[in-house]
Amino acid sequence: MRALYERYSPRVYAVVRRIAADDDLAQDYAQEAWIRAIRALPTFRGEARFSTWIHRIAVNSALQAVRKAEIRAQKEAPLPESLAVAPPPGDALLSQRLEWALDRLPERMRKVLILHDVEGYTHDEIGELLGTTAGTSKSQLFKARGKMRVLLKDLDSSENPGSEDDGKEMEAWSI
């Protein structure tokens, strides 16, 4: 069982952490997802990849837990403590900024953005997971991307005060 855990826990933890936007809650939710998955193992017969199967359980588990708890009302969370699994050199700062901004998105937007842009779900799948329509998912996604862009620009301004005063356009690669 540990071999399974070692192989798949980073992906499970990542999606749960991003949905929960909280390290402590993420650990609880991820463990709950594992327990659910192990209980549900008799229903797994290898038709789908195990990674896909457990990922879906983790997403459902986290979404349910978040819904129940109604957590997080625009709190000022510190930078996430979670460690990325071998982030590419040079991308660590970018990843940290993205995780920081994800944590600050309103809950509905965050869920859709994570499921679509990070996890690659379609709008139909997201609609099914969140109990809404594909159209609403799209609309939330576009709002989320825009909001995230603003958060990252604000972060950049606060880290580099005066950069906007110079009238220089921020380099796109810095996001």
Next chain:
Amino acid sequence: MEHLTHETLARLVDERPSPDEREHLKACNRCAEEFRALRLQSDALGGLAALRPPSGDWETLEARLVGEGLIRTPETFRRFGFAAAPAWMQAAAAIVVFLGGTGFGLALTKGATADGLSPDRRLLSGEQISSVEDAVRAVEYSEQAYMQALMLYRQLMGGGDGPRFSDPLSRVTALEGLLAASQEAVRLAPTDPVFNGFLVNVLAERQEVLRQISSNRDDDWF
């Protein structure tokens, strides 16, 4: 000039622009730059790495799983030196042991019945149990049979003079056999999470070996 909204630009990351939007993007550097940043933002989100769970997470989870009876303690494997063996080998060992009681593993366990350790199969079948003492003896015998099968399996899978599966093709052939065995185990005990876990381990290992074989073939193309 009225700029495109962030929402509009965010939509254009996935959808084609209208002629007006296309013209605007050509003419407006600021919107073009924002659009490029949004596209990079989405790409970067798609490339976010998985996250390592906090240290001690497995130990906490394992304690919960053992507490809920979803897994068995790994102490047995540790005692007999199986902790260092690959997970799929541990899984296979347990499957063989499990099937030992159903016929498949009899051929394996047949040779390991010397030294007074041979299990009394009548006791194991429960036919001769009529007292607490008999039940205790049956448990002891079954434990001995379990350990014998584990040791024998270890020999067969690479210890001592047993066969080794160092090349991917031999490995995948062996895994096919283990897959059939584990599927049979799950068929016999469909709700047993341990055997289902073994089946998943074997499937995952086979998937990995097949991927290795496939990537080796790609390399050979040159």
